[in-house]
Amino acid sequence: MTRPTPRSTILRVGDEIRWGGDAFTVAALTAEHVRLVDAAGAPTVARLPDLLGDPALEVLSGPTIAPLRSLDSLPAEVVEAARWWERHIVEVLTGLPPDPDARQRSKPKYDAGLRSLRQRELAKVEELTLAGHRIGWSTLKRRRLDYERDGIWGLVDQRATRGRSPAGRVDARVVEAVARAIAEETDRSTGTVSRLRRRTEQLLAAEHGPGVVALPAQRTFYRLVARLSQGKHTFGSARTRRSLAKQPEGPFSTLVAARPGELMQIDSTPLDVRVVLSDGQVDRVEMTGLVDLATRSIAALVLAPSTKSVDAALLLARALTPEPMRPGWSDALRMSRSVLPHRSLTSVDQRLAEAAARPVIAPETIVFDHGKVFLSQNFRSAARALGISLQPAHPDTPTDKPVVERTLGSVATLFAQHVAGYVGSSIERRGRRAEESAAWSMIELQGLLDEWVITVWQNRPHEGLRDPITPDKALSPNEKYAALVAAAGHVAVPLSADDFVELLPSTWRVINSYGIRIARRTYDAKALNPYRRQHSGVDHKNGRWELHYDPYDVSRVWIRNHHHGGWITATWTHLRTTPTPFGELAWQHAREILARRGNDHATEAEIAHAAADLLDRAENGPPTNESKSSARTRRVVGRTEATARAQPKPAPQQDDDTEPAAIAEAPMAKVIPLGVFDPFEEARKRW
Structure with missing residues (x-):
């Protein structure tokens, strides 16, 4: 049970106190000192902070302030009963009920100027008895003393203030076993209380021996489980249960960042x-x-x-x-x-x-x-x-x-x-x-x-x-x-086009007479002429050149110019014969399709044609033969076209000469405009 809060005391001149085992009367008060007089009339001067800070100080007379406590945690019927007692006791003490009207006068039987406190108490007992409340004078007097000492909290039924254990009167060994069983349910599939009861029996038998600790009745056990598993979703969503179990046990808070980008x-x-x-x-x-x-x-x-x-x-x-x-x-x-x-x-x-x-x-x-x-x-x-x-x-x-x-x-x-x-x-x-x-x-x-x-x-x-x-x-x-x-005091500088290329995946290649080959694709540009079959100057890479590429747009690559700095943009020689953007994933998947057909030594043109066929089938819709359109094929197509987005990239070099021969000789394809997808029109179709 919670101990009552000590009363607050007002110390005034003339009050009697007990300090250090002796009785004194307060003779004078200042901001810093207090003058005390004992029973023999001998004066004593003490520092006011020392006097008030001494836990042994006891005020024998003078007004007191009842301790303030919140009644919100109590049941409504308990608070209403305390308020009922307060109305009658206040009327006995003051002659008026709480919060009286300005023109309201006290009843003669409760007038403090005409009746003594005992007479007023007896009159209240008689009034309550006539109203049907069988209350004795000693009970009313005890209630009055409690109110004068602790305020309305003294009128509260103290049984309602006692804290109750979540386990009630259940054996502590059973409570411990139930808590362990509930903890084991975190990573298991959601079960019922009956399964938890059986697991509790097993834990008790293993810990204390079979039949030594008996389980409570079924209803008591269910109430115990409900209290111990509250907020843990033991018999609810397994996903939520695991998520709650991952939370830190101690207090935690979110980190605070002071500037953009710090975290x-x-x-x-x-x-x-x-x-x-x-x-x-x-x-x-x-x-x-x-x-x-x-x-x-x-x-x-x-x-x-x-x-x-x-x-x-x-x-x-x-x-x-x-x-x-x-x-x-x-x-x-x-x-x-x-x-x-x-x-x-x-x-x-x-x-x-x-x-x-x-x-x-x-x-x-x-x-x-x-x-x-x-x-x-x-x-x-x-x-x-x-x-x-x-x-x-x-x-x-x-x-x-x-x-x-x-x-x-x-x-x-x-x-x-x-x-x-x-x-x-x-x-x-x-x-x-x-x-x-x-x-x-x-x-x-x-x-x-x-x-x-x-x-x-x-x-x-x-x-x-x-x-x-x-x-x-x-x-x-x-x-x-x-x-x-x-x-x-600072802002972030956006990435330049060259910085964006730096983030792309890189590899090292030799610049041959036909250009650069990566994953059996050939890239070439007029700007590569001075560097064909030349050493890059990077000895630990055997003279190869650093190449950056976008896996989701293989239309071009970027070669670092180790001699003069900057980047050289080289385009794919089959760029005009294959739909673009064309991703690395689709390219690799096309090679696997040809390999399954038995063409292990597929040429670059065959691979490009297979990739174009893959995109053509995706554009024309699902084929009638389901074997031609696997789940992976659909994922490859969706990923290739969905992830090819415009990004800041260095513009291709503007050469005075013509494009590489493979590109220049390729015929221009006819441009066929595609219609705009209308979801509402598609919804009205019957498939």
């Missing part, structure tokens, strides 16, 4: 939206996002059928590249129309004058999980080139990067559920015939997502961006960025 978090998650791939197949895609902790800005957010290490590396480049305005976007989305400090940013990079209102944030530290995409050498090399520190989260601990986890979840709540093709996060949340609804293509959905980030997310007040000085005002990511840039 960022990256993660991937499936998007609960059906997307139309190029071959007409519909499937969900993965969404990879990079979020800034200080401003809650989404620095980059991309969609792909499956996240690759190159996607994570190019995500860094996208975060450091201005978002260009696109046709059809509102003029209000320009950076020059936003709260961002566009004048100072434009002075750093003129490309920002025509950019959309998304800040360019240079990451300093990125927190990531242990996915193989983020542990890849490609992603680490890109971060190292940009001077970014990588900080891996603890294994199986999502609370190490809660901001990006919650942000990607918010995208599903604020954006995905309003998009055609939304199917929910599980079968239980899926609507009727959701698979038959209209859906966007990958490229169209990426465009909508980019526009939504700039239009909604960057301008939406965020609960995590409340200033400690003015907590009633929530800032938007763009507003927080504008405020922190002024405080940080």
Whole structure:
């Protein structure tokens, strides 16, 4: 039971006190000293702080202040009973009920000037008895003394204030066994209480011997389990149960970043939206996002059928590249129309004058999980080139990067559920015939997502961006960025075209007379003439030249000029005979198709023709023979066309001479315009 709080005392001149075992009377008080007189009349002067701070001080007379306690934790009927006693006792003490009217007068039988306290108490006992309440004078007197000592808390039924153990009166050994059994349920499939009861019996028998500790009755056991498993989802969702078990046991809080880019978090998650791939197949895609902790800005957010290490590396480049305005976007989305400090940013990079209102944030530290995409050498090399520190989260601990986890979840709540093709996060949340609804293509959905980030997310007040000085005002990511840039004193310089190429995967090749060959593809350019069959000057690479390539756009490669600096752009010799963009994944898949046909020594032209046939079949729709269109083929097609997005790349060299012979002699193909995908028209079709 909780001990009562000591009463607060008012010390005044004339009060009697007991201090140091002797009785004194307060004769005088000052701001710092108190004059005391004992029973013999001998004066004593003491420092007031020493007197009041002595726990042995006891005030024998004088008014007291009842301790203040909250009644909110008590049952309503207990509080109402205490209020009922208070109304009658206050009337006995003062002659008036609590909160009387200004014109109200006390009853003669409760008038303190005419009746003694005992007479008033007897009159109240008589009044309550006539009203049907059998209360004796001693009970009323005890209640009055309790009220004078502890206020209304003295009138509360103290049985309601006693704390109860969650286990009640159950044997402590049973409670311990039930707690262990509940902890074991974390990684198991969800079961019932009966299975938990059987496991508890096994634990008790193993620990204390069979039959030594008896289990309580079934209803008592069920109540015990309900109390001990509260908030753990022991008999609910297994996914939620495992997620709750990953939370730290002790107190934890979110790190606070003082400037944009100081701490960022990256993660991937499936998007609960059906997307139309190029071959007409519909499937969900993965969404990879990079979020800034200080401003809650989404620095980059991309969609792909499956996240690759190159996607994570190019995500860094996208975060450091201005978002260009696109046709059809509102003029209000320009950076020059936003709260961002566009004048100072434009002075750093003129490309920002025509950019959309998304800040360019240079990451300093990125927190990531242990996915193989983020542990890849490609992603680490890109971060190292940009001077970014990588900080891996603890294994199986999502609370190490809660901001990006919650942000990607918010995208599903604020954006995905309003998009055609939304199917929910599980079968239980899926609507009727959701698979038959209209859906966007990958490229169209990426465009909508980019526009939504700039239009909604960057301008939406965020609960995590409340200033400690003015907590009633929530800032938007763009507003927080504008405020922190002024405080940080620096801005991020966007990546140049050459910097973007530096982030691409690299390899080393020899420049031959026919150009450069990579993965059986030949690239050539007039600018390579002075360097054919020449030593690059890099001895540890045996004179080979450094080459960078985009796995999702094999139309060209970039060769580092080790002699004079800069980059040399070389185009694919079969560029005019194959649809572009043409990804590395589709190229490799085409080679595998030919290998299965028995053509192990396929020529480059045959591979290009097989790849073109693959894209043609995807464009014309699913074939009648299902064996010709495997699940992997559909994934390759969707990934190839969906991930080929425009990026800032160095422009090709403008040579005075003609293009390479293989390109110049190729006939120009007839341009066939494609219609615009209309989801509403597709929804009205009967398949």
